Amino acid sequence: MASARDSQHSLFAVDAITMAGRHCRSCVMSSAALRPLWPVLFVILWSTGFIGAKFGLPYAEPLTFLLVRYGCTALLLTLLALAMRAPWPGNWRMVAHLAVTGLLVHAVYLAGVFSAISHGLSPGLTALVVGLQPILTAVLAAAWLKTPVGPRQWGGLLLSLAGVTMTVWPRLSIGHDMLPLLLPVVAALFGITLGTLYQKRFVPHFDWRTGGVVQFTACALATGAVAPWFESMHIVWNGSFAFALGWLVLVLSIGAISLLNWLIRHGESVGVASLFYLTPPTTALMAFALFGERLTPLAIAGMAVVAAGVVLARR
Template identity: 40%
Template sequence: MPTLTRFIPFAFVLIWSTGFIGAKFGLPYMEPFFLLVLRYALVLVLFGLGLLLWRGPLLAAHHIPTQLLVGSLIHGAYLGGVFYSISRGVPAGLVAIIVGMQPLLTALLGWLWLNERLTRATATGLLLGFVGLLLVVGGAGALSQDDAPDGAGLVATLVALMGISTGTVLQKRHGAGVPLLAGTTVQYAGALAVTLPLALLFETGRVEPTWPLVLTMAWLVLGISVLAISLLMVMIRSDQVGRVTSYFYLVPPLTMLQAWLFFGETISALSAMGTLLVIGGIYLVIRRTRRDAEPQRAQPARG
């Protein structure tokens, strides 16, 4: 079992990276916000049943508003922005690169809001990531007019980046003592509160019931929302959550590889160079975060 457990963090990140591809598979048959509304509704039913069957700890009343807000940011703004941008024609690989800067922006927000230490390695990583992002977007804009990404789609991608980064910082500050399953369930309710009004206001409710849509929804719900969360629970029980961060810098290239295999997506040389800088910056930030956390985990319990 320990041998299998060693591969769980990589499996988690690999599954997580397929979310961008899943969006691209499903969006031809359903509008982005309605697709997310259906996904969140199904997840809420499954997680609600899980709470009833396993009788896990429920959320304290004072945690509910914060978890609703976190969910509206991490699942609502983040995935809403990702799905909308892909629906506007922004390549899934490019979206993954931009929102993959989340560890960098989270480190910056943690320094500004939580007074976390900003080391030289972290500052270097932030600088590399920012320069890399400029190259990625600049390289995409240098494509022909037919291939250049949609401006509204790029703005939505930046909204997604801000959403998941801000939500992560809020969770770091207010998430202590929150039961994972109950907290995640409330978070999805917060996400539904964001995406449902957007779907009702700006979309027609068009649905083309096809097997690709059914399979995509099944994967988004069962594969990512259920399986990935289950792997996260296993990692928490085995104290491996810290190892996941060391793999997160692989999400953009994994997504780009999948986008190339399934959809033939390519990026310019300038964007490829920017991607390498972003990955390098994320690695520096994550490496420093892990090294800072290791002494705390190594301290023996007192009393």
């Protein structure tokens, strides 16, 4: 009897802790005092993705790397969702919408960026092409979602684009042999742009744990079907690759993507997209701190211009 009573008390304790955890997360995410911090934290976490790729890509081909990343993320989110009794999508239509957003935001975007960089496209040119996302989002949001974009927002977006160009200009290299590599980056640009707009339109509200399971499972299945046709699937397992994989799974695929989903749900499409302008300057600062990459006066001035443009676009 004592054992049964202890077991029952333990179950009650677990339920209480789970409910308290859910309540605390809700309070933290919705706190008016903390809301301004989430965009800043998102930019910092998202920018580390390029650093993680720099560590991991020497030891695995891009699609193979992404396949392992998607699989690990889906597994961890499944365990987390089951442990926390998270609500699952209510119908198959919602599952389909989540799968589409996952394929666009994760599979198409990351495959394009990783493939281009691994085949020699300069990070500066990659950042510049992907940096067109906020302007493309503004154009498509006005046409598809009927989201009004005012003169101040347009001015902020164009100012930020100029700042991104200034930031990456010292590392920008364009040659005739680079032109074919622009195709996957352009695909990545349209993937993340259409994916965020699609999510805002069709599935803005979903649980980040179970929704993430659907999204990353869809990405793993799609990438697993394509990767063997183009890659050897060989991985050099060592500490550097394990660190890069763990960082990209925990910090990017779970942490940053959860914040992105929250921002899409609570913000305007153009305002959220403008945050991506801050990624190249933040990545440049991280590369300076971690790898000793040089920061030119032009790049530093570009960072200030980007920040001013983002503030203007988000007003």
